[in-house]
Amino acid sequence: MMNFSKLKDKYKAGKMKKRINWNGPLPAHIAIMMDGNGRWATRQGLPRTAGHLAGMNAMRETIRFCHKTHIRYLTLYAFSTENWKRPKEEVDYIIRLVHAFVTDRTLNELNRNNIKVNFIGDISRFDLDTRQIMQHAADVTRFNTGMTVNFAVNYGGRSEIVQAVKSLVAEGNSSFSMEEFESRLYTSGCPSPELIIRTSGEKRLSGFLLWQSAQAGPWYTDEMWPSFNEYLYYQALHAYQCRKVRTIS
Ligand code: FPP
Numbered sequence: 001m002m003n004f005s006k007l008k009d010k011y012k013a014g015k016m017k018k019r020i021n022w023n024g025p026l027p028a029h030i031a032i033m034m035d036g037n038g039r040w041a042t043r044q045g046l047p048r049t050a051g052h053l054a055g056m057n058a059m060r061e062t063i064r065f066c067h068k069t070h071i072r073y074l075t076l077y078a079f080s081t082e083n084w085k086r087p088k089e090e091v092d093y094i095i096r097l098v099h100a101f102v103t104d105r106t107l108n109e110l111n112r113n114n115i116k117v118n119f120i121g122d123i124s125r126f127d128l129d130t131r132q133i134m135q136h137a138a139d140v141t142r143f144n145t146g147m148t149v150n151f152a153v154n155y156g157g158r159s160e161i162v163q164a165v166k167s168l169v170a171e172g173n174s175s176f177s178m179e180e181f182e183s184r185l186y187t188s189g190c191p192s193p194e195l196i197i198r199t200s201g202e203k204r205l206s207g208f209l210l211w212q213s214a215q216a217g218p219w220y221t222d223e224m225w226p227s228f229n230e231y232l233y234y235q236a237l238h239a240y241q242c243r244k245v246r247t248i249s
Contacts, residue, residue: 013230020237025244027194027237029073030066031209031216034059036200036224043224049093054226056097060106063149065233067113073148073190075120077208081156084125095130098153102137114146120186121155122163148190157210160186187212195240199225217243 034055041051059076066074079094101107110117119134126134134153164184168176182188192212196205201222205213219236221228 009229009231013234016231016234016238020234021241024241026069027071027240028191029075029193029195030071030236031075031077031193031196031213032062033077033196033198033202033206033208034225034228035198035202037226039200040224040226048090051224051226052090052094052097056101058226058228061230062228062233063110063115065230067115067147069237071147073150073193075150075152075187075190075193075209077152077155079121079153079155080206081122081154081159084154095126098130098151099133102133107137107140110149111141111144114144115141116144116146116148117141118148118150119153120150121153122159123154125154150187150190152186152208155186155208157207161211182211185211192216195219195236197221197236199223199228 037051037055038048039051040054041048044050059078062076063074078098083094084091107117117137117140119138123131123134164181167184168174168180173180187209192214193209193216196208196213196216196218198205198218198220201220203218203220205218209216217240219239221232221235223232
C-alpha cells in the first residue's frame with residue numbers, strides 16, 4: 001500500500017503536470033547532476049552506500065519520467081574523475097551498482113522501451129569486466145531509435161575537450177572546424193542539453209558538459225538526489241518552459 005507522503009507527492013506531481021504546456025517547447029536533451037546521495041544517507045544515520053542505492057532507484061524512475069514525456073536525450077552524471085578519491089569501498093560499491101544495472105532487469109526494460117544506452121567518459125580507467133559490461137549495454141541497445149540515455153562515468157569536462165583536440169591533432173588536423181571538434185566529444189550526435197538539473201543545493205556546473213552547456217539553463221533544487229521525484233521533474237520542466245517563453249518574447 002502507498003504511504004501518505006508518497007500519495008502527497010503523487011498529488012503534487014499531478015498538479016504540477018497540469019501547469020506544463022505539453023504542446024509547448026520541451027528540452028530535446030536534459031542533463032542531470034545527481035548530487036547528494038551521501039548526505040541523504042548520513043542524515044538518516046545510514047551508510048553512504050545506502051544513499052547510492054537509493055540514488056540508483058531515483059535514477060531508474062527519472063529515466064521513466066523522461067521516457068514518458070518524450071525527452072529524446074538524457075545524460076546522467078554518475079561518476080566524476082574526482083570520485084576516485086573516495087574510499088575504495090564506496091567506489092567499489094558504485095561500480096557494483098553499474099554492474100547490477102546492466103545485468104538485472106533494468107537493461108531489458110530500457111531495451112523493450114526502444115532506449116539506447118551509452119557510457120560516456122574515459123572508461124579506460126575501469127577494470128576489464130566493467131568496461132565489457134558497459135560495452136554490452138551499448139551493444140544490446142545499439143539499434144534502438146527512441147530515447148538515448150548517456151551515463152557519464154569517469155567524466156570531466158576539461159579532459160573531454162583535451163581528448164577531442166588530441167584526437168584531431170593526432171590525425172594531423174590542427175585547423176579543425178567547430179563541427180569536427182564537436183564530432184570528437186563524447187556526446188557526438190546528441191544536441192546540446194537545454195536543461196541541466198542539479199540536486200542537493202549546489203549551484204554550479206562543475207565542468208559537467210563544459211562545452212555543450214554553453215546555452216543551457218541550469219535548474220537547481222535543495223533536495224538530495226534520492227528524493228528526486230516526478231513533482232520535482234515537472235517543476236524543472238515548468239521552469240524551462242517559463243525561461244524559454246521569456247527568451248523568445
Ligand atoms: C553523487 O552523490 C552520486 C554519485 C557519486 C554516484 C551516483 C551513482 C549512481 C546513482 C549509480 C550509478 C549507476 C549507473 C548504472 C550509472 P554524492 O555521493 O556526491 O553525495 P554527497 O555530495 O552528499 O557526498
